[in-house]
Amino acid sequence: MSQPDPKRVNTDDDAPYELIYWPIIPGRGEFVRLAFEEAGVPYSDIAQNTEKGFNAVKNLTATDNIGDEHNPPALAPPALKHGDLLISQTPNILLYVAPRIGLAPKEGNGLYHLNEIVLTILDGLVIELHDTHHPIAISLYYEDQKEESKRKSKYFIKDRLPKYFKYMQRVLDAKTSGEGPWLYGDSLTYADLVLFQAVDGTKFAFPKSIEALKKSGEYDGVFKLYDAVKERPNISKYLQSDRRREYSEGIWRYYPELEEE
């Protein structure tokens, strides 16, 4: 075997972007969809409409998958195929795509700041929210870990949710956030889309808690940014299309008992 030469992997800009993710649910694939939708860049969401696409997701998760000549195997979807390149892990896909489609600076160190914000939201808030309904094991049904879910949710609502909202508000209060409603600089970046989706999903799962955070008046910047993303022409069209799936299973689930006192 010879050393893989990453420069050899063809990713010319004309190659189509193909998202490999479970169909029907928004899930983690949604962060990737929102980036392409906002940028108005064509992409195929390959599992939505074809059996072949669905099989691509299944093959990706097969326990005997060892990748191909250009790419190591992924542990889980979403993955993105661009020419011969296949990459996985949501923050990594966004890191690759965003500078190419105008949602992050192409040079300089701004991308590290954006990646830092995105990792805090995606691998912090989003993972913790998921774990409110699966605190013990993802191989168990919610019903079989309901008591632990209730206990975890109590602390999530009391401690963790305000902690993340306070963090997002502080990023907006920082000097690195510019004139507009955006997290970083004077124009929308992919970090803003990540914040939007994280807040939107949390609103579905814990509506009363989000309403309470909004009423507190302490996170006005966060909610203003949420609205500003929602009103972007391309995002607004997307949210009304049938490409935007309904919340159901997956990360964001609504179990009213998790929000009870």
Added chain:
Amino acid sequence: MSQPDPKRVNTDDDAPYELIYWPIIPGRGEFVRLAFEEAGVPYSDIAQNTEKGFNAVKNLTATDNIGDEHNPPALAPPALKHGDLLISQTPNILLYVAPRIGLAPKEGNGLYHLNEIVLTILDGLVIELHDTHHPIAISLYYEDQKEESKRKSKYFIKDRLPKYFKYMQRVLDAKTSGEGPWLYGDSLTYADLVLFQAVDGTKFAFPKSIEALKKSGEYDGVFKLYDAVKERPNISKYLQSDRRREYSEGIWRYYPELEEE
């Protein structure tokens, strides 16, 4: 406020690397330390020896921290200061540092594959391991969530640990892993250091489970890589130095009852 210009932030290569992390424990800072140690690149671990350094960590985590003129605030350590640039989130710090110190390719798409592997280990395996002793809330003592910890650990040992070991072994079986023991290409990268530390910490927390995985013979590549990193001259010297801290609190803890049948 004007738009931050990321190119303006001074990070010339002569600037010192300063790690901002809690002293005494290995913790997440350890992944960053190992990279500098392997590369033989000087860095200061500012909280280890000075009160001023310790205050820098405390200031970083202050809930009224809104960053500075160049940088947004971080939610939590580790952070890395390099010239005027301050960045946080372990996989992000490594993404910035590794190509600069010879532990990742400087160009091409290989860095996205490395980042994908690192995110899977760091924001997958390491977070899940941490949650085995804090499944309900990090604001509670272990003793106050011990029953849930036992239940979660059972599934972690049975399902999750083998899943991650199988994933790491598959990456080693992939065509993108070269001749040597390394995860990607023919030479050591920062992903190998991340695997080493994740396995080493897991071995401390769940010694019997790691021994069983080793004996199964199914993950020989993973254990060979672990040994190969441990024997690197710079790493070997580091592990014997007093800069390498003992495991105690933090992510990797040893509670024998979590490994009982």
